[in-house]
Amino acid sequence: MKKFDFDLAVIGSGAAGGTAAMVAAGAGLRVALIEAGSWGGASVNRRDIPSLAAAHFSQTFFGAIEAGKFGLSSTNLRYNYPSVLNWNLMARKRAGADDKKVFEEAGVKCISGFAQFVGPNELAITNHKNITAAKFIVATGAVAVDPGITGAKEAGCLMPEDVFELKRIPKVVMVVGGGATGCEIAEYCAEMGATVLLTEISERLLPKEDPEAGEVIESRFSKTLGIKVLTSSRVVATTKVGQEVLPSGRKANVVKVQFMRGGQNKSVKVEAVVLATGSAPAVDLGLNNAGVKFSQSGIRVNMMMQSSAKHIFACGDAADATSEKRLEVADISSTEKAVHEAMTAVSNIIHRAKNTVNYKGFVRMTDTFPKVAAIGLTEDECMARDLKYKQTLLPLASVAAANVNDYQDGFVKIVTNREDKIIGATIVAPNADLMIQELVMAMRADLKLVDIATTPHVANAWSEAVRLAARRGTRA
Numbered sequence: 267m268k269k270f271d272f273d274l275a276v277i278g279s280g281a282a283g284g285t286a287a288m289v290a291a292g293a294g295l296r297v298a299l300i301e302a303g304s305w306g307g308a309s310v311n312r313r314d315i316p317s318l319a320a321a322h323f324s325q326t327f328f329g330a331i332e333a334g335k336f337g338l339s340s341t342n343l344r345y346n347y348p349s350v351l352n353w354n355l356m357a358r359k360r361a362g363a364d365d366k367k368v369f370e371e372a373g374v375k376c377i378s379g380f381a382q383f384v385g386p387n388e389l390a391i392t393n394h395k396n397i398t399a400a401k402f403i404v405a406t407g408a409v410a411v412d413p414g415i416t417g418a419k420e421a422g423c424l425m426p427e428d429v430f431e432l433k434r435i436p437k438v439v440m441v442v443g444g445g446a447t448g449c450e451i452a453e454y455c456a457e458m459g460a461t462v463l464l465t466e467i468s469e470r471l472l473p474k475e476d477p478e479a480g481e482v483i484e485s486r487f488s489k490t491l492g493i494k495v496l497t498s499s500r501v502v503a504t505t506k507v508g509q510e511v512l513p514s515g516r517k518a519n520v521v522k523v524q525f526m527r528g529g530q531n532k533s534v535k536v537e538a539v540v541l542a543t544g545s546a547p548a549v550d551l552g553l554n555n556a557g558v559k560f561s562q563s564g565i566r567v568n569m570m571m572q573s574s575a576k577h578i579f580a581c582g583d584a585a586d587a588t589s590e591k592r593l594e595v596a597d598i599s600s601t602e603k604a605v606h607e608a609m610t611a612v613s614n615i616i617h618r619a620k621n622t623v624n625y626k627g628f629v630r631m632t633d634t635f636p637k638v639a640a641i642g643l644t645e646d647e648c649m650a651r652d653l654k655y656k657q658t659l660l661p662l663a664s665v666a667a668a669n670v671n672d673y674q675d676g677f678v679k680i681v682t683n684r685e686d687k688i689i690g691a692t693i694v695a696p697n698a699d700l701m702i703q704e705l706v707m708a709m710r711a712d713l714k715l716v717d718i719a720t721t722p723h724v725a726n727a728w729s730e731a732v733r734l735a736a737r738r739g740t741r742a
Contacts, residue, residue, distance in 0.1 A: 276297065328635075383555045403578075404565060407548055415541070444495070478679065503523075558573045640702075691709075704718065716740050721733065
């Protein structure tokens with residue numbers, strides 16, 4: 267390895283790349299970490315941390331207003347928006363946003379610039395000399411997908427992360443895309459006082475999850491938050507109209523949005539348009555020069571996170587592991603999945619091992635209120651794979667916690683195979699992220715439904731719904 271500048275070069279300093287670089291440096295390898303944007307990657311700078319910090323505030327604020335039904339005097343409750351922005355910024359800084367010091371202190375050579383392979387073992391980096399390495403890990407994440415909306419750039423359409431940088435919340439917002447991110451952005455804007463329209467090209471919100479999950483979220487959005495949900499709708503064009511005087515007398519920039527719904531052309535004027543239409547792997551890295559096979563789905567890797575060029579590994583959103591045949595769902599995007607893949611890759615590099623990833627139980631989260639947490643296969647996926655399965659669904663109203671918290675609209679749904687082992691689950695509840703954990707453990711440990719049904723749970727906690735759902739399933 268000494269004939270190269272580094273033992274390992276990692277491209278991307280996010281959850282996956284940053285983890286791999288730190289572990290490798292700790293094992294004594296000479297490590298270079300290359301970052302083209304903000305140090306720490308999307309999770310701390312643009313995605314997870316700012317989104318969760320914003321949701322924490324807006325849900326707390328709106329929850330306090332709703333708490334009037336319990337006797338809290340909240341009629342005149344207000345928020346100070348500059349303070350809200352400062353809180354979000356503080357949360358990011360605490361998480362290490364755009365801070366490379368932790369990497370440098372661990373002995374990692376940090377290089378700022380855009381990297382391109384110019385050969386199997388060589389990278390060209392903007393504003394830096396070329397470097398060589400024996401092994402590589404590509405952890406470049408994903409970039410926003412062009413939704414094909416005419417005039418989107420000219421109209422100043424926003425990306426989801428832009429919402430948390432706005433100097434004020436627009437009065438009227440259209441969110442394009444009803445997946446997890448779109449729902450989170452729509453809820454945040456509505457709870458902060460905006461009038462929100464949410465469009466989704468599919469016939470329901472959260473189209474990748476069980477239908478019941480989308481139904482619960484749509485019901486709350488419409489009835490509680492006043493969000494206008496427009497499913498089966500495709501936005502085709504946006505046009506910047508210019509400034510208009512709103513009914514309040516305030517001047518604001520206005521965007522005209524044209525969309526198709528029910529076979530008809532429709533239009534609406536809003537102050538801001540947010541494009542939550544998904545992302546694609548960032549693979550513009552000269553991979554052909556290194557003999558790496560890739561597609562629009564990402565860099566093709568095996569279960570060891572190894573690409574077609576055996577000395578080059580990929581993990582996180584840049585990797586495509588779906589070509590491997592397995593029951594588990596491998597094409598989800600999450601920080602914890604990226605870290606797991608990075609740990610597998612770097613372990614194989616350090617120890618020259620053949621460790622493989624285990625995708626059982628990684629959670630797909632939608633951080634709305636209520637939260638939506640899902641693992642494994644949905645019923646639709648079971649049917650598409652022609653799998654024999656059983657499902658049990660327990661309404662959240664069945665447990666005492668629903669009464670004392672005055673919230674009854676969620677559920678616990680568990681999908682099992684013929685051996686009564688969990689192959690999928692969906693929880694829609696205020697604490698769904700915590701409740702799903704025992705089902706994750708059960709799935710990874712190959713436990714049966716009866717093992718959960720016979721495990722003591724706190725009687726007045728939300729998690730009692732998991733036990734009751736499992737008991738109902740064992741009686742089916």
